[in-house]
Structures are given as structure tokens and as C-alpha cells.
Amino acid sequence: MTRRSPRKDAAVGDHLTAHVDALAALDRALAQAPPDALRQLLEVAQAALQEAMDERQLALRRYAALFDAVPDPVSILSEAGVVLDLNHAGVRAYGRSREDIIGQPIELLNPDLPSDHLDPVWEALHRGETYVIEVTNMRGDGSRFPVEVHSAGFEHQGEHCIVAVARDLSSRWQAESRYRLLMESIDKGVILFDRQLRVVSANPAAHRILGIPGNGNSLQAMLCPEDWISVDEHGHPLTREQWPAAVSLRTGRIIRSTIVGLYHRPRGRMIWISTTNVPVYGNGRDSPDHVFGLFSDITELKRNNTLFDRAQSLAHIGGWEWDRGLQRLYLTDEATRILGQEPPLQDMAQLLDCLRLNDRSLLQQALLDVIDKQAPFELELQGQRSDGHTFWVRMIGEAEAGDVNAARIAGTVQDITARKQAEETLRIQARTDPLTGIMNRDAVLNDLAARMSNPTHCRVAVLYIDLDRFKTVNDLLGHNAGDELLIDATRRIATAIGTEGLVARFGGD
Incomplete structure (x- = not known):
């Protein structure tokens, strides 16, 4: 026995009811009408019936087109779970012919369903709700695929039926599997x-x-x-x-x-x-x-950063990098402290501005050599901090390995101010008489030799002064008195010379 499709019956039910009422009214009219009137009534009835048939066919085509246009599998089930109809998407999804599915229990498509699987469905439908569940469907070749099924109820000729829409979750499951794999790996x-x-x-x-x-x-x-x-x-x-x-x-x-x-x-x-x-x-x-x-x-x-920062601070060495493309100078905290500029330096031009004029030229040329010749440099430079104090730094720089355009030049900057100050102190001490504070014998001889070797400065006069009876003062009054005499004599001579010459202690007295 072939069962009619509920999708067709439901679509035209109202039309058929109207046709039955119209035929009953026509029978009553025919019983009372004369022959001419009867012919006219038959013609009207024929036209009405033809129109009704055309409308019915149109409605069927529209409903079938709508049913089959749904991209997800849509099945209509009886109250007992027998498949009454299936759209084209369902035929494609399950890989079976429509004839192999219609009239079969839903377990054909969902073999893992328990025997009481319809109980929660009908409980939800009787409450006026839609029932949603994730299950695994089976194709004709035995392969499985996950679906999310949305079920709703309706009545057809007094029989409770279910329309079920199954949405394929394969893509979502694959995405979720990839996501889980990514998160785990x-x-x-x-x-x-x-x-x-x-x-x-x-x-x-x-x-x-x-x-x-x-x-x-x-x-x-x-x-x-x-x-x-x-x-x-x-x-x-x-x-x-x-x-x-x-x-x-x-x-x-x-x-x-x-x-x-x-x-x-x-x-x-x-x-x-x-x-x-x-x-x-x-x-x-x-x-x-x-x-x-x-x-x-x-x-x-x-x-490591903490240890590196601590090592930089202890060694008074900081790091720097000049990004030529961005025209940006990057300094580590220790490099910023060494250079002592407020606000902190942001560009190489600002670093050059805080250097002594001659040293500024040296650094500019060194940077050009890195750019043009890939030649690293090592310089000792003098500059001035924002607080007015002088600094000395040992600056090393080179381009990054493989950077043929020297887009980034990086290196270190070391605070050597203390060393330079110590060297200057030693230099001064080496040229200065420790008692009187004026030039010593070596210093004045070197100065005279330098002047004599320069034609523009060789016209000099030398006055040699000896202190009479100085030994007597040392012997009678002691060395402290002799030292005081030398210091006072130096002061008087230096005052007399002023800025017109140099004074030096050549020997003991």
C-alpha cells in the first residue's frame, strides 16, 4: 500500500475542503434549476473545478520546490518514527534513493538511537517546544557523519507527525578537532x-x-x-x-x-x-x-635580563641600537644613565649634539664608514650631561651580521669618565711639582722643546732664579720652614709673572 506524502496533503487540505463544500452547494442548485439554467451551472462548475485543479497543482509545485530547496536534509516522520517523506538534500546526504528510505523506520538513518528515543522528542513537542539533539547519521555506504537535528510537530489528517531538519556538523567538528589539537600542541x-x-x-x-x-x-x-x-x-x-x-x-x-x-x-x-x-x-x-x-x-x-642589567650597571656598560630606517635610537637603562641626558635620547642627532665638537665629527665619520664600508668602530668620546658634568665614553659600533645596507647599527657604550679623570690626574701629577703646585723640571723642558721646534713660538726668554742661603734656612730652621719659604717664593714670582709667562721649579731651590 502506497502512503501519500504529508507534504502534499497538508498543502492542499484547505483547498479540498472548499471544493467539497462547493460541490454540495452545486447539487442543491441542480435539483431546483430548469434545463437552461442547469447547463449554465455546469459550465460555471467546470470552470471553477478547472481553476481549483490548477491552483492545486500550483500549490503542490510551490510546496515541493520549497521543501526541496532547503539545503539541509529534511524528513517527515510518523508518530512511530517511520519516514514518510524526504527532500532532495536528504537523498544526497544519506547516499540512498528516496524509495529506499520512505516507509522505513528512522533507525535506518540513525542506527545508534535507543528504543525510547522518541519519548523526549514528543515530551518537548507537546510543550510547544522544538527538540534539538546531536546524533550520528549513517549513509548508504555505512559511513557516519555528525548532525544537529531540530524537530517540530504538526498534525496531518488527525495524525501527529514530526518534521526533522538535520544540519551536518562535519565542518564544525573538524574545526573543533583542529582547535583542540592546536590548543593541546x-x-x-x-x-x-x-x-x-x-x-x-x-x-x-x-x-x-x-x-x-x-x-x-x-x-x-x-x-x-x-x-x-x-x-x-x-x-x-x-x-x-x-x-x-x-x-x-x-x-x-x-x-x-x-x-x-x-x-x-x-x-x-x-x-x-x-x-x-x-x-x-x-x-x-x-x-x-x-x-x-x-x-x-x-x-x-x-x-637573564635582571642579571644582564646588573652586569651592565656593575661594569658601567650599556647597549645602544640605531635604526636608520625609523631614525630611532634605542638605549638600555644603563646607557641612558651613562649619557645623562634629560629627556632621554631618541635619535642619533641628539647623541651627536651632546658631544664635544671634535668628537662629534669623529662619530659622524665612523657611522658613515659603517654604512659605506661595513667597518666597525671603537672611539673614546667626550661630552656633557644635562646637569653640566663632563662625561667620557668608550663607544663601539657595527652593523648587524648580514645587513648589507647597515639599516641597524648597534654596539655598546662604556662609562670611562673615572678612568679619564684618573689619567688626567696622573698627567698633571707627572708635570707638577708636588710642593709648590707649579710645573716640574720635565714639564718645563718638554714645553721649551716644543716651543723651540715651532718657528712661530721659538722666540722665548728664560730666567733662571736661585734662592741664596736656602740651605742655611733648611739647616737652622728645619725642612718645614724651607718648604714654607719655597711656597711663598713661588707665590710671589707667579704673582709677578701673571699671564705673561710660565713658572717652574727646576731643582731643589
């Missing part, structure tokens, strides 16, 4: 927080970085406020409201690359992370209801 920790900053999910890397076992109860322990102390990159405590995840939730903005220190009280362990937090908006929401926290373990890097 990447080395960056990923945590999903809700609006109360509770941990919803975390990938294995997050467990590993935070040192929390990846068991079922670990999510509840993650970032428990009683167990963790959080600080910013400078060591200042962070409140829960200052967490980057909380700021991202509150502002609805991405909070990028924030350094946070986490101290775990139970284990006494300090870790440092760099975290980026991304807000997640639900459908139709104007504020985020979740936030993803992505973070990397930078504990070793932080430790």
Missing part, C-alpha cells in the same frame, strides 16, 4: 575566564607553566586568590581588579603583552609570564562575557 598557555574570572578551560601548556596537574579538579585550583600573589613587572602588587584579564573584561579591549609575576604560596615558586588578553562577546551582547588569556613563560628571560 602549542607551547603558549591559554585560559578561558568567565566574567567572575573563574577558569572555564585551560590547555595543557597552561597547566605546565603554572605547575598545576592536569586533572579534573585542577581548574578549581587554578589562580585561586588565596594561593597566588601577583605583581607587575616592577614588583608592585596587583589587585584582582588590576589583572590584565579583568581590565580586558571591564574595557572590552585587547590588553597586549603585559608582564606579570605570579608567586605560588603553597610551593614557594615565583614565575614570570607575558600575557595578552582578548575579550569574547556572546551573540547580541554589547559587553564581553568571557576573556581568553594567552601567556608565555618568561621566567628565564626575566632572570
Whole structure:
């Protein structure tokens, strides 16, 4: 026995009812009408019937086109779960002919369904709700694919039926599988927080970085406020409201690359992370209801940076890099301290401006040699800090390896001010008489030799002064009195000379 399609019967039911009423009225009119009137009535009835048939065919075509135009498989089931009709998308999806499916129980397409699978469906439909479930359907070749089925109820000729729309979830499952594989394989920790900053999910890397076992109860322990102390990159405590995840939730903005220190009280362990937090908006929401926290373990890097900064400070050596494309000068903290400029230097031109004129030219030429010849340089330069004090630096620079255009030139800058001051002190001491403070014998002879070798300065006069009876003063009054006599004599002679000449102590007296 062939069962008629409910999609067709439901579509034309109202039309057939109207036709039956019209035929009954026609029978009554025929019983009372004369022959001419009867012929006219028959013609009218024929025209009405033809119109009704045309409308019925049109309605059937429209409904069939609509039913088959749905891109997802749509099946119509009886109350007992027998397939009464199936659209073209269902035929394609299940890989079976329509004849092989119509009249068969739904278990043909869903072989894993339990025997009472229709009970929750009808419970939902009787409440006026749509029933939604994820199941696995089977094709004609035995292969399976996941679907999300939306079921709704309707009545046909007094019989309860179900229209079920199955949406293929293969693409979504593949995407979810790729997402899970990605989350499990990447080395960056990923945590999903809700609006109360509770941990919803975390990938294995997050467990590993935070040192929390990846068991079922670990999510509840993650970032428990009683167990963790959080600080910013400078060591200042962070409140829960200052967490980057909380700021991202509150502002609805991405909070990028924030350094946070986490101290775990139970284990006494300090870790440092760099975290980026991304807000997640639900459908139709104007504020985020979740936030993803992505973070990397930078504990070793932080430790190395701290040790490097300490080594720079102890050695008075800083680093610098000049990006010629951006015209930007980058300095480490120690390099900034050594150069002593306020505000801190941002460009090479500003560094050149704080150098002595001659040294400025030396550095400019050295930079040109790096650009043109790839030649590294090492210079000792003198300049002035913002507070007026003089500095001396040993500056080394070169282009990065493989950078043929010398787009970036980098190096070190070492504070040698103390060494230069010590050298100057030694130089002065080597040329100065320690008692009187004037030039000593070697200094004056070198000065005279330099003058005599220069034709423009060789016209000089030398006056040699000896102190009479100086030995008598030393012998009778002692060496202290002799020293005082030499100092006073030096003062008087220097006052008499003024700026017109030089005075030096050539011998004992």
C-alpha cells in the first residue's frame, strides 16, 4: 500500500475542503434549476473545478520546490518514527534513493538511537517546544557523519507527525578537532575566564607553566586568590581588579603583552609570564562575557635580563641600537644613565649634539664608514650631561651580521669618565711639582722643546732664579720652614709673572 506524502496533503487540505463544500452547494442548485439554467451551472462548475485543479497543482509545485530547496536534509516522520517523506538534500546526504528510505523506520538513518528515543522528542513537542539533539547519521555506504537535528510537530489528517531538519556538523567538528589539537600542541598557555574570572578551560601548556596537574579538579585550583600573589613587572602588587584579564573584561579591549609575576604560596615558586588578553562577546551582547588569556613563560628571560642589567650597571656598560630606517635610537637603562641626558635620547642627532665638537665629527665619520664600508668602530668620546658634568665614553659600533645596507647599527657604550679623570690626574701629577703646585723640571723642558721646534713660538726668554742661603734656612730652621719659604717664593714670582709667562721649579731651590 502506497502512503501519500504529508507534504502534499497538508498543502492542499484547505483547498479540498472548499471544493467539497462547493460541490454540495452545486447539487442543491441542480435539483431546483430548469434545463437552461442547469447547463449554465455546469459550465460555471467546470470552470471553477478547472481553476481549483490548477491552483492545486500550483500549490503542490510551490510546496515541493520549497521543501526541496532547503539545503539541509529534511524528513517527515510518523508518530512511530517511520519516514514518510524526504527532500532532495536528504537523498544526497544519506547516499540512498528516496524509495529506499520512505516507509522505513528512522533507525535506518540513525542506527545508534535507543528504543525510547522518541519519548523526549514528543515530551518537548507537546510543550510547544522544538527538540534539538546531536546524533550520528549513517549513509548508504555505512559511513557516519555528525548532525544537529531540530524537530517540530504538526498534525496531518488527525495524525501527529514530526518534521526533522538535520544540519551536518562535519565542518564544525573538524574545526573543533583542529582547535583542540592546536590548543593541546602549542607551547603558549591559554585560559578561558568567565566574567567572575573563574577558569572555564585551560590547555595543557597552561597547566605546565603554572605547575598545576592536569586533572579534573585542577581548574578549581587554578589562580585561586588565596594561593597566588601577583605583581607587575616592577614588583608592585596587583589587585584582582588590576589583572590584565579583568581590565580586558571591564574595557572590552585587547590588553597586549603585559608582564606579570605570579608567586605560588603553597610551593614557594615565583614565575614570570607575558600575557595578552582578548575579550569574547556572546551573540547580541554589547559587553564581553568571557576573556581568553594567552601567556608565555618568561621566567628565564626575566632572570637573564635582571642579571644582564646588573652586569651592565656593575661594569658601567650599556647597549645602544640605531635604526636608520625609523631614525630611532634605542638605549638600555644603563646607557641612558651613562649619557645623562634629560629627556632621554631618541635619535642619533641628539647623541651627536651632546658631544664635544671634535668628537662629534669623529662619530659622524665612523657611522658613515659603517654604512659605506661595513667597518666597525671603537672611539673614546667626550661630552656633557644635562646637569653640566663632563662625561667620557668608550663607544663601539657595527652593523648587524648580514645587513648589507647597515639599516641597524648597534654596539655598546662604556662609562670611562673615572678612568679619564684618573689619567688626567696622573698627567698633571707627572708635570707638577708636588710642593709648590707649579710645573716640574720635565714639564718645563718638554714645553721649551716644543716651543723651540715651532718657528712661530721659538722666540722665548728664560730666567733662571736661585734662592741664596736656602740651605742655611733648611739647616737652622728645619725642612718645614724651607718648604714654607719655597711656597711663598713661588707665590710671589707667579704673582709677578701673571699671564705673561710660565713658572717652574727646576731643582731643589
